[in-house]
Structures are given as C-alpha cells and as structure tokens.
Amino acid sequence: MIPLSALLIRDVRLALRVGGGALMGVLFFMTVVAIVPFAVGPDLALLHRIGPAILWVGALLASLLTLDRLFAADHEDGSLDLLLMARTPLELAIVVKALAHWLTTALPLVGAVPVLALFLDLESRAAAAVALTLLVGTPALTCIGLIGSALAVALHRGGLLLPVLVLPLTVPVLIFGVSASNAAIGGPVPFGAPFTILIALSLASLVIGPFAAAAALRHGAE
Amino acid sequence: MGLVAFANPSRFLALAERLLPWLIGATALTFAIGLYQAFFVAPDDYQQGATVRIMFIHVPAAWLGMFCWALMSMSALGTLVWRHPLADVALKTAAPIGAAFAALCLITGSLWGRPMWGTYWVWDARLTSVLVLFLMYLGLIALWRAVEDPSRAGRAAAIFTLVGAINLPIIKFSVDWWNTLHQPASVFRVGGSTIHPTILLPLLTMAAAFTLLFATLNLCAMRNEILRRRVRTLQIMQAEAASGTSP
Amino acid sequence: MMLGPHAVFIVAAYAIAAVIVAALVIWIVTDHRTQTRLLSELEKSGVTRRSAQKRTES
Numbered sequence: 001m002i003p004l005s006a007l008l009i010r011d012v013r014l015a016l017r018v019g020g021g022a023l024m025g026v027l028f029f030m031t032v033v034a035i036v037p038f039a040v041g042p043d044l045a046l047l048h049r050i051g052p053a054i055l056w057v058g059a060l061l062a063s064l065l066t067l068d069r070l071f072a073a074d075h076e077d078g079s080l081d082l083l084l085m086a087r088t089p090l091e092l093a094i095v096v097k098a099l100a101h102w103l104t105t106a107l108p109l110v111g112a113v114p115v116l117a118l119f120l121d122l123e124s125r126a127a128a129a130v131a132l133t134l135l136v137g138t139p140a141l142t143c144i145g146l147i148g149s150a151l152a153v154a155l156h157r158g159g160l161l162l163p164v165l166v167l168p169l170t171v172p173v174l175i176f177g178v179s180a181s182n183a184a185i186g187g188p189v190p191f192g193a194p195f196t197i198l199i200a201l202s203l204a205s206l207v208i209g210p211f212a213a214a215a216a217l218r219h220g221a222e
Numbered sequence: 223m224g225l226v227a228f229a230n231p232s233r234f235l236a237l238a239e240r241l242l243p244w245l246i247g248a249t250a251l252t253f254a255i256g257l258y259q260a261f262f263v264a265p266d267d268y269q270q271g272a273t274v275r276i277m278f279i280h281v282p283a284a285w286l287g288m289f290c291w292a293l294m295s296m297s298a299l300g301t302l303v304w305r306h307p308l309a310d311v312a313l314k315t316a317a318p319i320g321a322a323f324a325a326l327c328l329i330t331g332s333l334w335g336r337p338m339w340g341t342y343w344v345w346d347a348r349l350t351s352v353l354v355l356f357l358m359y360l361g362l363i364a365l366w367r368a369v370e371d372p373s374r375a376g377r378a379a380a381i382f383t384l385v386g387a388i389n390l391p392i393i394k395f396s397v398d399w400w401n402t403l404h405q406p407a408s409v410f411r412v413g414g415s416t417i418h419p420t421i422l423l424p425l426l427t428m429a430a431a432f433t434l435l436f437a438t439l440n441l442c443a444m445r446n447e448i449l450r451r452r453v454r455t456l457q458i459m460q461a462e463a464a465s466g467t468s469p
Numbered sequence: 470m471m472l473g474p475h476a477v478f479i480v481a482a483y484a485i486a487a488v489i490v491a492a493l494v495i496w497i498v499t500d501h502r503t504q505t506r507l508l509s510e511l512e513k514s515g516v517t518r519r520s521a522q523k524r525t526e527s
Contacts, residue, residue, distance in 0.1 A: 147385055151365065151381065151382060152368070155368050161361075161364055161365065164357075164364060165361045165364075165365060165382060168354045168357045168358045168361065168389075169358075169385065169386070169389050169393075171354055171393055171396060171397070172389075172395070172396035175396040175399065175400045176399075179399070179400070179403060189403060201392070208388060212384070212385050215381050216381045219378065219381065220374060220377070220378060266473065271473045271474075272473035273473070273475050273478060273479060275479050276479055276482040279482055280482070283486075318493075318496075319493060322489050322492075325489065326485070326486055326489050330486065333481055334482070336478060337474075435490065439493055439497060442497045442498075443497055446504055449501070449504035449505065449508060450500075453504055453507045453511065456508070456511040456512075460511060460514065460516045
C-alpha cells in the first residue's frame, strides 16, 4: 500500500502546483459557463432550462482538457517507465493516478457548481442535483479519459486527438448525468433510474478504464 | 487452425488473388438482384410512399457500419491476444470502409428525413447512434495516422476498437433512452413499423449485397496494405544501404 | 415505375450510394497501382526482401 499512497500524494502535490492544472480546470469550467450566455442570450428562463446541460458540458470539457497531462508528464520525465517496471500492478497505479486526478480536478468542479448555479438561475435543489450527479459521474469521465490519455501518451503532436477519441465514449455519461439532474428538478422520469445507471457507468468504467489504459501503456512501450 | 494458414502474407496474397474474381462476381450479382427487388418487387409503403426505397440503402448501411466495428473487434483481439500477423492489417483496412458505410447511412437518412419530416436532420435514436459511431470511426482513423510505426499504431487502434466495442451497446442504449425522454407526442418510426415480407426480402438482399461488397473491398484493401508495408520495409532498407548502415 | 413526388430524394440517395462505393473502389484501385509501381521500382533498384533473397519459406 505504501508505494500506492506515495504515488497518490505525489500526483496530488504535482497537480496542485502552479503548472499542475488542478485549479485551471475549475477556472476553465467557470469560463465556459460564463461564455454560454453570450451565445444564447441573457434570458434567464432559457438558461434555467438548459442550466444542468451547460454545467455538465462545461465539466466534461474541463476534465477532458486536463487529462492529456495525466500520462504525458510522466512519460516525459521517465517516471512512466518506472511505473511500468515496478512490482505494483500497473492497473492499480493507474487507478491511483486517476484518483489523484479526480480529487484535484473533478472535485473542485463539483464545488464550483453552487456558485455557477447562481449565474444560471438554478434553484438550490437543482444545483444540488447537478452537483450530486457530477460527483457520481465524474469518475466515469476520468476513467474513460484515462484510455485516451494512455493511447495518446507518446504522441507529441497529439493535439485534439484525445478529446476526439474520448468524447463519443462519454456520451452515455452525459446523457444520464443531465437526465438525472433534470429529473431531480421536476421531470417525468424518476431521479432514481438515470442516477443508478450513472453510478453503474462509473463503476464499469472504473474497471474498464484502468485495464484498457494499462494495456495501452504496455503496448505503447514495446 | 485455419486462420494460422493465412498468417503468411504471401500465402494470403495468393489466396486473395484466387478469391477475388468470385467475390466481385457474387457482389455484382447480389446487387443486381437487390436493386431489381428494391425497385420492381417492393411495393410503396402506405405511410412513406416510394421513399421507402431509400430504406434499402439506409438500413443495410447502418447494419454494415456496426457489423464492421464488430469485425474490427475480432481483428483487434487477434492483434492483442493471438498476435496474428494479418490481424492489424484487417483492422486498419476495415475502418475507412466502415466509416463510409456509416456516412452513407447518415446521408441517406437525411435524404429520407427531408420529404418525410421536412428537415434534413432529426435526432432520432438510430441516426444519432450512427452519428456517434461515425465520429468514433473518424477518431480511430485519426489514431492510426497519428502513430508512425504501423505495429504500434495497430496495437493502439486495437485497444481503442475493443473499448469502442464495449461502449457501443452502452451508447446505443443511452441514445435510445435519451430519445424516448425527449420524444415529441407523435412517434416517428424510422425503420417502418412491422416489416412486411415484400419489404423484408429486398432489405435482406441489399444487406447481403453490401456485406459482400464490404468483404471484397476489405480483401483488396488488405492486399494493398500488405504491399504498402513491403514498400515501407524496402524503402527503409534502401535508405540504410544508401547511408552505409547495415540492417 | 413511379417514384412518387419525392423522386429526387430517392434518386439522390441511390446516386450518393453509387458515388461513395465508386470512391472506395477508385481509392483501392489507385492505391494498388501506386504500391505495385513503388514495389517494382524498388526491386529494379536492387533492394530485395530477405525472404526473396534466402529463398526459404517461413
């Protein structure tokens, strides 16, 4: 356990440093949410109606754009090779790295939701619903993003390849996340159904993501 | 097993040469039958009129788009698990063909939607699923082109193909859910309601024709890919000889 | 055979299908010609594959 917890602490510390990208994610989230009204107009009724969707898309983009550094930074300074050669199973190391990413990038997003809900005229019940669905759904986003991050690790000119690969895979999470948020506000669908599916998606990606990412890293290193 | 015999690229090329004329003939014949049935045997749909004939391309194209990804998944397993030498060749060549079928499905769906619903696009369950599938095909092709070394690219592509294969049923389920959630009062059935035999038969024939077309195109493309890799190897050898380094 | 009032869409659909299939075929055929041309050029300039040199079947 000690190597894994050391890895966790190291990753969290790195992410919290200036170039780490943790707080950048929240800033990007806020910027995106602030930009949307310029496009759709200041009509609060409209913003209220699409509020959960804006928040979810913003969170999706924010967690996606911070993911490409997940393995790339380690690849550059050689610690990825150490991870590959270590006795600790690579899949577990990846889960730990994903946890660090989630703690430093996704969790602040959830924390920003109540503030941003004000801008979108979402009442506290709606904001809580969005925050809860994000809390439960962002692990799925992180774990799915892991796969793209691992596939693109050695590409210097990767560019937008990572989002292009990952975004279609995150469509289910987005659908059920927004569906659950809207259901909590007052929709025909009960909150439970999409919410439990969201949890199921997160749990499933928690398994699939690290295994696929580990395979990608191993095959990429050969 | 049989597949091991095809592992040798030269043997594969020889086999492909022998098989190709038959495949091309079968494809042409099935298309001829299918097109005849599509235009002269199938009656007009009472609801959709003559535009039901667009279905005979649209639905098989959707089926082929998904079938292609399923085939690619098997090739991906062949690459990663059994290290079959030709598996990643099959994986690479199938992607553009599958993407073309997905695009064909989207375009014909759009052309069908315009007279039926008045708009060139509707976010119904099948079209949306195929749109996501199409984007995944494009992402996969981008991934192939992003990695220099063909075998490394093959392994990365294989992993993404398998992850996509796991995700595709989930995506389809979620899109169906999402669509029923936002369904307006009148239900639009894209594929037609109960499929009458006179509609089903041309549909199946066209599906068979497209499948044969896929097999023919993929076989030819695999041939090209094997030749391309030989060219690359020879070019590397030539460059090494020219610069004086021994291989 | 009457195609009804929306005939232009039906014809367009089949036409685009033909175009896409033709494009695939053309791409594959020209790619084949390119690769065989490159291969014969390389072989003429004296570079050969190891299996052709050693004349052994693997």
